[in-house]
Amino acid sequence: MTPPVRIAQLSCGPEYSGIQHEIDTAAKEVNGEIFYPDVALKDIQRDFDLFGLDVRSPDLKLAIARAKELVEGRVEADAVFIATCFRCAEAAIVRNELRRYIHENSKLPVVSYSFTERTTSGTLLTRMEALTTIARRRALLARETQKGITLGLDSGSATTKAVVMKDNKIIGTGWQPTIEVLKSAQEVISHALMEAGIQRSEVQAVGTTGYGRFLVGKEIGADLIQEELTVNSKGAVFLADRQHGPATVIDIGGMDNKAISVMDGIPGTFTMGGICAGASGRFLEMTAKRLGVEITELGPLAMKGFAGKVPMNSYCIVFGTQSLVNALATGSTREDVASAACHSVAEQVFEQQLQEIDIKEPVLMVGGTSLIEGLVFAMGELLQTKIVVPPYSQYIGAVGSALLASGFIKDD
Amino acid sequence: MAKVFIYPSTSLILSDMVARYGHTPLSSAVAIREKIQTAGFESPPLQMTPEEPKKGLKWAAVEVPSGVRGRMALYGPMIENCEAAIIIDNADFAFGCMGCARTNELIKFLVRQKDIPRLDLNYPQNEEEGVKFVAAIKRFLNGLGGAK
């Protein structure tokens, strides 16, 4: 068995929130091992002073000293997990600054998380998996071209997507809403194979990602079963042809959102949000339904409207929809309402997640929601940049999986 | 014997002084010991489960971070039970149970709200201050009466 990935924990509060066990469990599930970098008191005092962030909480001082130990190579680690209490301003500042400091001064992958007593190992699992993957599979993630014939499947919470790739090109795709996980997967695979004119037996390697990755992966005998953070990063830079240098990937999904800061196609820091459905693709789906348009028509409709005309002051999917209904009832146009819905989602992702990573251009938007041009426009306005939506952006996870799966083709 | 709340509650010096002069120190260790010696659901390392931050709601509202509320579930009962308190004000490097500045502010405030004998002082920084420190604590503890 491969030795566990050594994950250094920098934290304040998890033991007292009753969730340290959840962190340890999530790490263990992906063959990771949490440890605490050893520092002496004199080093804590020196490093805390040198870092210059004058916080009061001793455990945060300790976290700062431990971060310096890691960056300066006095303690060895494969990855870093920063965790502090949700709603603590002092800790949020430390968390962000340490994440940035480690990201800029070392090659260590970092994930930061603000927990509550409700945080479970399930919530942390995808993040831990991404962390250990980046640490352990740098060689795999370095792959830039797809070879042979591979199949990638993304079993998402809202939709299931498949692509067939051959010699670095997408030759078949399949897409449908996720109903029964396995059945939806089989159907999109059949569609993608048919479009590609390829028999299942000709496929040389298969990769799965998304919520249903384990279930589907096991069923179809996948060579690679991988969480969506690393897979989507690879897919995004591949499709946008930005495999080298920095990039930022934003994926507003059906159930959660991902914001990933990428360097040379490998995620450095990332956040996953998903506490509130008001910041998800689901909200836009509900808006489209209420406006009596297909989700594909929502984007063009929004582009004709002006978000500022509709009061939207709720982050909740239920109350948010209520606001839209009220707006329509008081005479707002459908265009303005569509635009307001897009703006609301973009704003929430911007406020809640993009603050946690460093936005570096190009900013790539991927996933099904990237096809809603009103949403892309709203995000571009908030970030003051032109957003890049690569071709096949809705298939990002499937493409990333097919690309990485080609690393598993056995040479004859 | 009086139950004396000590701050920092992890302090070796205060714990020793209180016991040395015949009273009972209320320390984090005793609270943690109670947790790890009680059967329940597994939640290492401290056997504090997500229920603890909920118990902490008695001392801090729901918008207060879970780490503060969880710590208050440890310290709240100690503060309620104490009959006297010694507080070291410049304990800037007390970690773990005392690792959160916001919790520490709340602990000190709640202790100061109580109508009990209290001694506030700083760590000694030289021998002469050491004499004053020990003398003040000895006087304070003797003044409580009922020492063992």
Place this chain on the structure above:
Amino acid sequence: MTEYAPVLVGSVTKYVVVESFDVTPADLAVRAYEISKGAMIKETCFGLVINGKEDEVDRIIAELRKVDPDHIFIKDRGFPPGDPRRCRANLGGARPGYHGMEYEMRVIPYVSFGLEELKKRDENTVTPPENPLEHKILDIAKLKKMINAQES
């Protein structure tokens, strides 16, 4: 969720810390082994950790204090000695409370000095230390004196 079955229920654990020129942790351990009747004793770099029934631990501690009363300090510990949840070997780094103790170890010589001195002096004759909550304001007469001194 897994059920948790505690071990060593009803036992207490105490640290015995020695900060002395005359007595080493090893000396203390020898003495503790001599007088212990079944308590678990572990020697560490700063002293001992003793686990057992409360009466037994208290009895051992009372004896140990006699070895060097002004330089031996005692406090409770939540975990028994060598508990994997708190062991440095498992955690990679020291348990959080360790650094707090490390800090107090710098101060302890002053406390020991205080304890020694108070054998010779009555504590009631010692001036109280500064109360950190009292922010002293400058006495008006003193201020006037200072102004006059500047002017002359």
